[in-house]
Amino acid sequence: MKASGETPLMAQYREIKARHPDAILFFRMGDFYEMFYDDAEVAARVLGLTLTSRNNGGAAEVPLAGIPVKAANEYLRRFVAQGFRVAICEQVEDPKLAKGIVKREVIETITPGAAFSDDLLDSGRNNFLCALVLRAASAGGAAPGGRGARADAVYVGIAAADLSTGEFRLVTTTRADADAVLARLAPREVVVPSAEAQGAAELDALLAPLGALVTARQPWEFDHERAADALTQQFAVASLEGFGVQPDDAPALGAAGALLRYLREVQPSGVPHLARPVVERPGGVMPLDEMTRRNLELVESLRGGEDTAGTLLSVLDRTQTPMGARLLRQWILAPLTDVAAIAARLDAVDSLHADGPARAALRETLDGVRDVERLAGKAAAQRATPRELRALGDSLARLPGVLAALRRTRCGGVLATLVDGWDDAAPLAARIRDTLMERPPLSFGEGETIAAGQDAELDDLRAVATGGKDAIAALQAQERERTGITSLKVGYNRVFGYYIEITNAHRDSVPAEYQRRQTLTGAERYVTPALKDFEEKVLGATERIEAIERRVFEALRREVGQAIAGLQAIAVRVATLDVFAALAEVAAREGYVRPAVDDEAVLEIVGGRHPVVERMMPRDQFIPNDVALAPDARMIILTGPNMAGKSTILRQVGLLVLMAQMGGFVAAASARVGVCDRVFTRVGASDNLVRGQSTFMVEMAETSAILHSATARSLVLLDEIGRGTATWDGLSIAWAVSEHLHERVRCKTIFATHYHELTQLADEFVSVRNYNVAVEEAGERILFLHRLRPGGADRSYGIEVGRLAGLPAPVIARARALLKVLEGEQLVPALAGGARRAAAAAPAGDQLALFSGPDPLVERLREVDANGLTPLQALALLAELSAAARGEVPPPSGRA
Numbered sequence: 022m023k024a025s026g027e028t029p030l031m032a033q034y035r036e037i038k039a040r041h042p043d044a045i046l047f048f049r050m051g052d053f054y055e056m057f058y059d060d061a062e063v064a065a066r067v068l069g070l071t072l073t074s075r076n077n078g079g080a081a082e083v084p085l086a087g088i089p090v091k092a093a094n095e096y097l098r099r100f101v102a103q104g105f106r107v108a109i110c111e112q113v114e115d116p117k118l119a120k121g122i123v124k125r126e127v128i129e130t131i132t133p134g135a136a137f138s139d140d141l142l143d144s145g146r147n148n149f150l151c152a153l154v155l156r157a158a159s160a161g162g163a164a165p166g167g168r169g170a171r172a173d174a175v176y177v178g179i180a181a182a183d184l185s186t187g188e189f190r191l192v193t194t195t196r197a198d199a200d201a202v203l204a205r206l207a208p209r210e211v212v213v214p215s216a217e218a219q220g221a222a223e224l225d226a227l228l229a230p231l232g233a234l235v236t237a238r239q240p241w242e243f244d245h246e247r248a249a250d251a252l253t254q255q256f257a258v259a260s261l262e263g264f265g266v267q268p269d270d271a272p273a274l275g276a277a278g279a280l281l282r283y284l285r286e287v288q289p290s291g292v293p294h295l296a297r298p299v300v301e302r303p304g305g306v307m308p309l310d311e312m313t314r315r316n317l318e319l320v321e322s323l324r325g326g327e328d329t330a331g332t333l334l335s336v337l338d339r340t341q342t343p344m345g346a347r348l349l350r351q352w353i354l355a356p357l358t359d360v361a362a363i364a365a366r367l368d369a370v371d372s373l374h375a376d377g378p379a380r381a382a383l384r385e386t387l388d389g390v391r392d393v394e395r396l397a398g399k400a401a402a403q404r405a406t407p408r409e410l411r412a413l414g415d416s417l418a419r420l421p422g423v424l425a426a427l428r429r430t431r432c433g434g435v436l437a438t439l440v441d442g443w444d445d446a447a448p449l450a451a452r453i454r455d456t457l458m459e460r461p462p463l464s465f466g467e468g469e470t471i472a473a474g475q476d477a478e479l480d481d482l483r484a485v486a487t488g489g490k491d492a493i494a495a496l497q498a499q500e501r502e503r504t505g506i507t508s509l510k511v512g513y514n515r516v517f518g519y520y521i522e523i524t525n526a527h528r529d530s531v532p533a534e535y536q537r538r539q540t541l542t543g544a545e546r547y548v549t550p551a552l553k554d555f556e557e558k559v560l561g562a563t564e565r566i567e568a569i570e571r572r573v574f575e576a577l578r579r580e581v582g583q584a585i586a587g588l589q590a591i592a593v594r595v596a597t598l599d600v601f602a603a604l605a606e607v608a609a610r611e612g613y614v615r616p617a618v619d620d621e622a623v624l625e626i627v628g629g630r631h632p633v634v635e636r637m638m639p640r641d642q643f644i645p646n647d648v649a650l651a652p653d654a655r656m657i658i659l660t661g662p663n664m665a666g667k668s669t670i671l672r673q674v675g676l677l678v679l680m681a682q683m684g685g686f687v688a689a690a691s692a693r694v695g696v697c698d699r700v701f702t703r704v705g706a707s708d709n710l711v712r713g714q715s716t717f718m719v720e721m722a723e724t725s726a727i728l729h730s731a732t733a734r735s736l737v738l739l740d741e742i743g744r745g746t747a748t749w750d751g752l753s754i755a756w757a758v759s760e761h762l763h764e765r766v767r768c769k770t771i772f773a774t775h776y777h778e779l780t781q782l783a784d785e786f787v788s789v790r791n792y793n794v795a796v797e798e799a800g801e802r803i804l805f806l807h808r809l810r811p812g813g814a815d816r817s818y819g820i821e822v823g824r825l826a827g828l829p830a831p832v833i834a835r836a837r838a839l840l841k842v843l844e845g846e847q848l849v850p851a852l853a854g855g856a857r858r859a860a861a862a863a864p865a866g867d868q869l870a871l872f873s874g875p876d877p878l879v880e881r882l883r884e885v886d887a888n889g890l891t892p893l894q895a896l897a898l899l900a901e902l903s904a905a906a907r908g909e910v911p912p913p914s915g916r917a
C-alpha cells in the first residue's frame with residue numbers, strides 16, 4: 022500500500038523492505054547504497070554514519086544514511102561482525118533503459134554465517150552456518166551410532182555448511198555430546214526452530230556458549246521427509262543412500278533441510294558449490310567439551326577473542342596453505358580414539374619428519390598454493406574475479422611440483438593413498454593460465470583480462486583500438502605542426518568523446534574546418550571529421566572488446582565452477598598433506614617425539630614439556646617432568662606451593678595426550694599414551710559470570726558434568742576443586758569427588774590442590790599417588806624448581822607469593838606473624854587429626870566417609886577475632902574451649 026503522497030521510489034523501497042524485515046537493507050541508488058528509516062538510524066548508531074533526510078513527496082521526510090558502493094565492503098564487515106544481516110538490493114536493469122522507476126531486487130543477504138567475501142572471513146578457520154534441532158528418541162526412532170535408544174533420550178540433529186568452501190556435514194548426536202560437536206564447529210550463526218515448546222530451555226543451553234547469531238525458522242522446515250526431497254533435488258540424485266544417510270540420521274536430515282532452505286533464501290541465485298553432505302558418525306573422534314577446549318587453550322586463548330597467540334594451534338600451525346590451516350584446527354578439535362587411525366597419521370608425520378630435505382621441498386611447493394577451496398567455491402558461485410581465477414590456475418599449476426616432492430619421501434600408508442589417484446586438474450589449470458592474462462585486474466573491467474590468442478576477433482579489435490589510439494596520438498602531432506599551436510591537445514571525455522583543445526591565446530590560428538563543441542574558461546574544444554572517424558573505430562572496438570572479454574571470462578568461470586567437486590577433492594588432499602608436513606616440521610623444530618599409542622589404560626610421559634609455556638621462555642629453561650598413570654596408580658594428588666607449576670603440569674599432560682591422539686608428535690623425551698575416550702578439565706574460575714552464575718556454582722556444575730560423563734578410559738584433570746566456598750565444605754567436596762573418581766569411575770586423574778589434607782587419600786587407597794612440585798628455601802625467600810617429585814608438599818608459601826605480587830610490607834609481616842601463631846598452636850595438624858577421628862567414628866560399612874561434618878570446636882575458633890579480644894575475654898574463651906574439648910560442656914554453637 023502506498024502511503025499518501027509518497028514518491029514511487031519510496032513505495033518501491035517499502036515494498037522490498039517488507040520482505041526483509043530482519044535485515045538492514047542496502048538499497049542501491051547509483052553509486053550509493055542508501056539506508057532509510059530505522060535502518061538509517063541503526064547505521065548512524067552502529068557505524069557512526071551521518072543521518073540526513075530525504076524528501077518523500079507529500080509524505081513526511083525520511084531519515085537516510087548512505088554509503089558509497091566502493092566502500093561498501095568495510096561497512097558490511099562492521100555490520101556483520103556485530104551480528105547484523107544485510108540484504109543487498111541492486112538495480113537490476115539499466116537505468117537508461119528503464120521506463121519509470123528502475124527495477125530493483127535483493128540479490129543476496131549477507132549474514133555472519135552466510136558470507137563469501139574475504140573481508141568477512143578468516144582464512145584459518147571455517148565459517149560454519151549450522152542448523153540445529155532437538156528430537157525425542159521416540160519421535161524419530163533415532164539412535165545415533167546404533168546405540169540403543171532410551172525412550173526419554175533427546176537427540177540433536179546438526180547440519181553444518183561453510184558457504185565459502187562448500188563443506189556440508191550432518192551429525193546426529195546425543196544431547197550430552199552435542200555441546201562438544203557444536204564447540205568444534207564453532208558456528209557463526211545457528212538456525213533453529215522458532216518457539217519450540219518442548220526443549221526451548223535445552224536449546225538455549227546449547228546455544229548460550231556459542232555466542233553465535235541465532236536465526237529462528239518455522240518448525241516445519243526441520244521436517245526430515247521434506248528435507249530428503251530438498252536434498253535429492255539439490256544434488257540431483259534419486260536417493261540419499263549414496264551419501265550414507267540412514268534412518269537414524271533423521272534429526273540431522275531435518276536440520277539439513279532447514280539449512281538448505283535458509284541458504285537458498287540468502288543466496289537466491291542458488292548454492293551450486295555446496296558439496297555432497299558428509300555424515301559424521303559418533304565414535305572414532307573424542308568429543309571435547311567447551312571447558313576443555315578453553316582451559317587447555319587449544320585454538321583460543323583464555324583471554325578470548327580471535328587472537329590465537331598462546332594456544333596449541335599457534336605452536337602447531339606451520340601450515341603453508343589456508344586449507345591446511347583450517348584442517349589443522351579441525352584436527353586439534355577432534356582428536357582420534359582409534360589406535361589404527363592414530364597410527365596411520367603418525368606414520369605419515371614420521372616419514373616426513375625423518376626426511377628433512379624432502380619435507381623442505383614439499384613445504385616449499387605448498388607455499389605458493391592459495392586457497393583452492395574458497396577460490397573454487399567463488400568460481401562456482403560466479404563470484405570469482407579475474408585475479409582470483411588466475412590465482413586458482415596458478416595454484417593448480419604448482420600441484421605437479423607438490424606430487425614430485427611427495428614422491429621423494431618414503432611415502433607409505435596414508436601418504437601413499439594421497440599419491441594414489443592424484444589428479445591435479447592439469448588441463449583446467451592450463452585452460453585458466455592460457456585464457457587469462459598473467460596479472461589480470463582485481464575486478465572485471467579495470468584492464469585487460471583475456472590473454473592474446475584466445476579469441477581471433479578480440480585480437481583484431483585490440484589491434485584496431487591500439488591502432489586508433491596511436492592514430493589519435495599521430496593526429497595530435499600532425500595538427501600541431503599544421504596549425505603551429507604547440508599547446509594543441511587531443512583529449513577525451515564521456516560526453517563529447519574525442520576533441521581538440523586550444524587555449525584562448527591561439528584562438529585566431531584555429532583552422533576553419535574545426536567545429537566548436539565546448540567552451541571552457543581558458544580554452545575551446547573542437548572536433549574534426551577525421552577525429553570523429555577514429556573515435557568511432559576506437560570506441561566501437563573498446564565496447565566490443567569488453568563484451569568479448571566478459572563472454573570468454575564468464576565461460577571460463579562456469580567451466581571452473583563445473584569442476585567444483587574435483588577441485589574440492591584436490592583441496593582436501595592438499596590440506597591433509599600440508600597438515601602432515603606442518604606437524605613434522607614443528608616436531609623437528611621443537612624436538613618432539615613420536616608417542617607410542619595403544620589401547621592400554623596407561624599414560625607414561627618421560628621428560629614432558631608444556632608445548633606453549635616452553636616457547637614463552639628461553640630455550641631449555643623449561644623444566645621437563647615425568648608423569649605416569651596406570652590402573653594401579655590411577656590418581657595423582659598434586660600439591661605444591663603457589664606458582665610452583667601445578668597448573669602447568671596438569672595442562673601439559675592434557676595437551677600431550679591430545680597431541681598424540683590427533684596423530685602428532687609430542688613435547689617429551691618419550692611418551693606412551695593409552696588412548697583416552699575423553700579428556701576432562703576443571704581449571705580455575707571460568708568467566709561464566711557473564712552468564713549469571715556464581716563462580717562456585719559454575720565450578721560445581723562443571724565438576725558434576727565430569728562425574729556424570731567420565732569413564733574408566735577418561736583422563737580427568739582437576740585444578741582446585743572446592744576453593745570457592747568455606748574451607749570445610751570445599752575440602753569435603755574435594756575429598757568426596759576424588760573418592761568417587763577413584764572408586765567408582767576408576768579413570769586416570771590428576772588433582773592439583775592446596776588442600777594438603779587430600780594427600781591422606783594415599784593412605785586410604787592403594788592406587789593414589791602423592792606428588793609435589795619442588796621449591797627450595799633460601800631464608801625467607803623461595804626458589805621455584807618446577808620439578809615434580811613423589812610425596813606431598815609440606816608448606817604453601819602463599820605469603821611468599823603474596824610478597825612477590827607486591828602486597829604491602831606491613832601486611833606481609835603481619836601475615837607471617839599470624840602464620841607462626843597458628844602453626845605454633847598446632848591448629849593445622851589438629852584439623853587433619855579431627856578429620857581422621859571423624860573417619861574412625863564413621864558408621865561401619867561406609868568406609869568412604871571420611872568427614873562427618875565440621876568440628877564445632879574448630880568452627881568456634883575460626884570465628885575468633887584475636888585482635889578484638891581483651892585479655893580477660895581471651896582467658897574466658899580458652900576456658901570454655903578446653904572444657905568443651907574435654908567433653909565437660911556441650912560444644913559451642915557459634916558466637917554468643
Ligand SMILES: Nc1ncnc2c1ncn2[C@@H]1O[C@H](COP(=O)(O)OP(=O)(O)OP(=O)(O)O)[C@@H](O)[C@H]1O
Pocket residue numbers: 634642643644645661662663664665666667668669670807808
Ligand atoms: N616446568 C616448568 N619449567 C619452567 N617454568 C615453569 C614450569 N612450570 C611452570 N613454570 C612457570 O611457573 C609459573 C607458574 O606456574 P603455574 O601457574 O603452573 O603454578 P601453580 O602451581 O599452578 O600456581 P597456583 O597454585 O598459584 O595456581 C608459570 O607461569 C611458568 O612461567
